[in-house]
Amino acid sequence: MPSAEGRAYTSSRLTRNGPGGKALGSRSDRDVKDTAARVGAPTLGVVGAGRAGTALSLAATRAGYRVVAVSSRDPAGAGRLAASVGAGLRSTPLAVVRSADLTFLTVPDGVISVVAAEIAARGPALREHSVVHCAASLGPEALGALRRIGADVGVLHPLQALAGAGSADLLRGSYFRVEADGHLEADLLQLVDALGGQRIVVPESGxxxxxxxxxxxxxxxxxxxxxxxxxxxxxxxxxxxxxxxxxxxxxxxxxxxxxxxxxxxxxxxxxxxxxxxxxxxxxxxxxxxxxxxxxxxxxxxxxxxxxxxxxxxxxxxxxxxxxx
Known part of the structure; x- marks a missing residue:
């Protein structure tokens, strides 16, 4: 069960305005947010429909999470992933971040900061949105451009050999390196718990x-x-x-x-x-x-x-x- 703090965080997200200060009012937006509120978990977005992004999306969906938006430089891969988890396709990473409470950047390590900077350059303030990367050796600072425009940023690295859809079930019981603060840390630990996993703490120097x-x-x-x-x-x-x-x-x-x-x-x-x-x-x-x-x-x-x-x-x- 989510903590009282986690429920309050989700509730605060439901009342936020959409891009440009316009209230979120489409039926799909309301349905997504209401579902997230009922289960006490953030809605998820995924940027990068490769092996890690696919496995993480499927595992989260099977654990009761709602993946609502997907984008990828591989349109066919994005389409397959979106269809498999019931998510909407988005044309840009920014559109994914705007659509979801918590977005995973499952892109190659070398372009994480680049993608983050592109999102930040094109988007308005992203307060009440969270963006997380899944790289093993990078910290939250790789998403510094997004932090500067108000997004909560962090790391969720699954210590598992992810080779696509067939390895999604391997995430159950795995260890995860989590680096985040406050509400985002609580959200990520809730996901780890839903997957039957455990947190592993690694100092920055290690x-x-x-x-x-x-x-x-x-x-x-x-x-x-x-x-x-x-x-x-x-x-x-x-x-x-x-x-x-x-x-x-x-x-x-x-x-x-x-x-x-x-x-x-x-x-x-x-x-x-x-x-x-x-x-x-x-x-x-x-x-x-x-x-x-x-x-x-x-x-x-x-x-x-x-x-x-x-x-x-x-x-x-x-x-x-x-x-x-």
């Missing part, structure tokens, strides 16, 4: 390292999977068998890691202290030097995590450079 760690797990694991599939093929396993077989292994590993600490989830020769098997692996990988180097690097990390002596396993490597 944003880039946080993002790098997330990339290691998300994209890094997929890159590792693809390299392993290639090795399965080299071993004589058909690709249409190799990929699902290794994906099942990856799923099991992730399930073990989630159930306990990292060391308890480890398996393999480095964990057992089996130097002979590691040596056999390195000989077999000699025709694939890049894969061999990757194997050694990961085996060293595995051995250290398992408390094994790296040198005794035949894995002595040059130390990693230390960060000053």
């Amino acid at each position: 944003r880039a390292v946080y993002h790098a760690a997330a990339v290691l797990v998300a994209s890094g694991s997929v890159a590792l999977l693809d390299r392993a599939v290639a090795l399965f093929e080299a071993a004589g396993v058909a690709r249409d068998v190799a990929r699902p077989a290794l994906t099942a292994l990856l799923h099991g590993t992730a399930a073990n890691a989630r159930a306990g600490d990292a060391a308890a989830a480890l398996t393999g020769p480095a964990v057992r202290g089996d130097a002979a098997t590691i040596a056999a692996h390195l000989r077999a990988l000699a025709p694939y030097p890049d894969a061999r180097d990757l194997y050694v690097m990961l085996a060293v990390e595995t051995a250290r995590l398992a408390g094994r002596d790296v040198a005794e396993l035949g894995l002595a490597v040059a130390p990693m450079p230390q960060v000053a």
Whole structure:
């Protein structure tokens, strides 16, 4: 249930004037605002109908939110997303922000500030509107142009691998980096709660390292999977068998890691202290030097995590450079 403060915030939004000081009076506007008031949640807009925007929109809709406006540089993608969530198409990002209480800019990180500046340059004061981006390593300051014309701005980064509509359900139970103040913070935390998620707090100084760690797990694991599939093929396993077989292994590993600490989830020769098997692996990988180097690097990390002596396993490597 929304807090009293959240209900008051939604109620205040219902009485605001539309663009140019003209009262919102269309039937669609009234219906949207009344629905938002009944559920005690802000109406949502989405700028950017790519993989993240699509997944977030669908997840929010399934959690009881109303997505009312969508725009994208990809008109076909915007049309598909709008149809899937029952939203209206808008021709510009500004039109989306004007239509919704809370707008998500799910655009590439490098253009977030550009889009924000374009909205600010074309629009009137945006008091009682909120705009949030979903970038991992940027803060609310990326939306500074919108803050200067009265909008509430913040960050909602889903710590999840979003690859489009099919990954919308992955957002349930995920962690979200939330940066916002006051009423907007309350709105974003209400959405996180509706998705069964949890908040993760990252200091400003740690944003880039946080993002790098997330990339290691998300994209890094997929890159590792693809390299392993290639090795399965080299071993004589058909690709249409190799990929699902290794994906099942990856799923099991992730399930073990989630159930306990990292060391308890480890398996393999480095964990057992089996130097002979590691040596056999390195000989077999000699025709694939890049894969061999990757194997050694990961085996060293595995051995250290398992408390094994790296040198005794035949894995002595040059130390990693230390960060000053």
